[in-house]
Amino acid sequence: MKTVNVDLGKRSYPIHIGSGILDRSDLFQAHVRGSQVVVITNDTVSELYGERLVETINSVARTHIHTLPDGEKYKNLNAVSQIFDRLLSIPCDRRTTLVALGGGVIGDITGFAAACYLRGIPYIHVPTTLLAQVDSSIGGKTGVNHPLGKNMIGAIHQPLCVISDTRVLGTLPQRELRAGLAEVIKYGFIRDLKFFEWLENSHQSLLACDPASLSYAVEQSSRNKAEVVHEDEYESGIRAILNFGHTFGHAIEAFSRYEDYLHGEAVAIGMSMAAEFSRRLQQLSKAQAEQSIQLIKNCALPIDPPASMTPEDFHQFMSRDKKVDSGRIRFITLHQIGQAKITSSYSPEILRETIEHCIPWCSEVRAK
Ligand SMILES: NC(=O)c1ccc[n+]([C@@H]2O[C@H](COP(=O)([O-])OP(=O)(O)OC[C@H]3O[C@@H](n4cnc5c(N)ncnc54)[C@H](O)[C@@H]3O)[C@@H](O)[C@H]2O)c1
Structure with a gap:
């Protein structure tokens, strides 16, 4: 496994890169805050990797999963509102960690929900597309689309870490x-x-x-x-x-x-x-x-x-x-x-x- 650090003072975080690291609960152990985790994903990625990731993190903290429909057209405030409904009904406090399991769409939505919920909770990126591993999961840009423009509603909110398992790229079209x-x-x-x-x-x-x-x-x-x-x-x-x-x-x-x-x-x-x-x-x-x-x-x-x-x-x-x-x-x-x-x-x-x-x-x- 290789690790690259994003050096941002108090908001610094590591990017772990390796094949098969989705199964490494020690990586989650090192970063998860609090006793609850909510994995946010979409139906395509959930089917492929959802259960495995929940199993990995369950040994660290009580883990829930919330699945959104797949597609850029669902990257909107409605998806974020659905996440809030779920977090409040669990209920989740400030020490809950969100985990984004998916491509750039899921990463952007999850990061934005994390930036807003209770004025900001921690989150971890588990990017599953090449684009998300090399670009969107790094740098803290989060957000959703508005009918009048792409990525128009958003925030900068840095993750706790990025876990890039290159093996998952094998199922990417x-x-x-x-x-x-x-x-x-x-x-x-x-x-x-x-x-x-x-x-x-x-x-x-x-x-x-x-x-x-x-x-x-x-x-x-x-x-x-x-x-x-x-x-x-x-x-x-x-x-x-x-x-x-x-x-x-x-x-x-x-x-x-x-x-x-x-x-x-x-x-x-x-x-x-x-x-x-x-x-x-x-x-x-x-x-x-x-x-x-x-x-x-x-x-x-x-x-x-x-x-x-x-x-x-x-x-x-x-x-x-x-x-x-x-x-x-x-x-x-x-x-x-x-x-x-x-x-x-x-x-x-x-x-x-x-x-x-x-x-x-x-x-x-x-x-x-
Ligand atoms: N925040 C940023 O800095 C930043 C930077 C660049 C792009 N973006 C955003 O990223 C989004 C695009 O991200 P994307 O290209 O990852 O698209 P995406 O998230 O829509 O994923 C592409 C498709 O691949 C599927 N998929 C994901 N992982 C898979 C896997 N391992 N195996 C099989 N299928 C898989 C998804 O379900 C989806 O159907 C855009 O919304 C864009 O605005 C954000």
């Missing part, structure tokens, strides 16, 4: 695994050249779900995220580089009503657009832009925006993004592979040309 890989390679692009080079050589074993490669990828990604969160817990500066590819990606997700693309797939397209934008801004060399896009393709991820999306659609959806700063859309761009920067001053013409270049039918029209 391939498409979900690939979507998680998008967030893995993001760390190579934005701050870790050595990891980028390792990914160039290891993408096939990752796609084949090789346990050693997956463990290494989860560990290096967790380390990168932990370091960024340590530097800037509340995203007042450098943490924004984690949004590389996300401004274009969020526009694609919103345009397709969150139906056609998984988050990681939209981010993959967004990262290839951001690499092209960096090249056109003359920050990134042509060779490195091509090398970046090649890695995205090698991970079997998409690079082209939807054929029906126009440059105007991009502009409209990007202007509504949370990352808009006083009317100016901020982008994360690359100086070189392994080094990102926040860019809010750029020529709108270059942005437009980038988008036109990336939309296949636009570039065909321009070429004629």
Whole structure:
């Protein structure tokens, strides 16, 4: 087992990474507070791992399980309210620990319920998707969607620990695994050249779900995220580089009503657009832009925006993004592979040309 620490003073916590560690009650023993635990999960993950986890934690504290329906569409205040109903009826006091067993959706809901219940109770993440292990379970961002916007209601509430069992990734659908890989390679692009080079050589074993490669990828990604969160817990500066590819990606997700693309797939397209934008801004060399896009393709991820999306659609959806700063859309761009920067001053013409270049039918029209 490997452990990565998230260093946040009094709110510091470990991320334990290893195969089969879901069964290690000693890990829960070290972190559970109080005499009651409530595991929050969804029906898909509960079926696979619910009983096993309850058995593991039962030797440490009296453990209940609360199962929500599976899906992003249930990541709302109604789910949180249902959790409160359950906690109050058990009843649970301030020294109850919640455990999030699932992907990013369950993690975000559980963390937010923990942030609000009795003005804040402790919780532990047991992430079961690649995306949740390398990204959403680390850093304390919690929240739910509102009908008028994704992740609009939330809080920063750090967990007591993260327990990432890489063996559970074996049951993840391939498409979900690939979507998680998008967030893995993001760390190579934005701050870790050595990891980028390792990914160039290891993408096939990752796609084949090789346990050693997956463990290494989860560990290096967790380390990168932990370091960024340590530097800037509340995203007042450098943490924004984690949004590389996300401004274009969020526009694609919103345009397709969150139906056609998984988050990681939209981010993959967004990262290839951001690499092209960096090249056109003359920050990134042509060779490195091509090398970046090649890695995205090698991970079997998409690079082209939807054929029906126009440059105007991009502009409209990007202007509504949370990352808009006083009317100016901020982008994360690359100086070189392994080094990102926040860019809010750029020529709108270059942005437009980038988008036109990336939309296949636009570039065909321009070429004629
Ligand atoms: N808090 C943050 O910092 C942060 C960062 C990135 C994304 N997010 C959020 O994360 C969410 C996306 O998370 P996700 O990609 O994990 O999606 P998800 O939670 O919907 O999980 C994807 C699917 O995989 C299933 N699943 C989970 N683990 C499984 C396993 N081991 N075997 C088989 N099936 C399994 C789930 O039931 C679901 O159907 C979004 O809501 C996004 O906003 C949050």
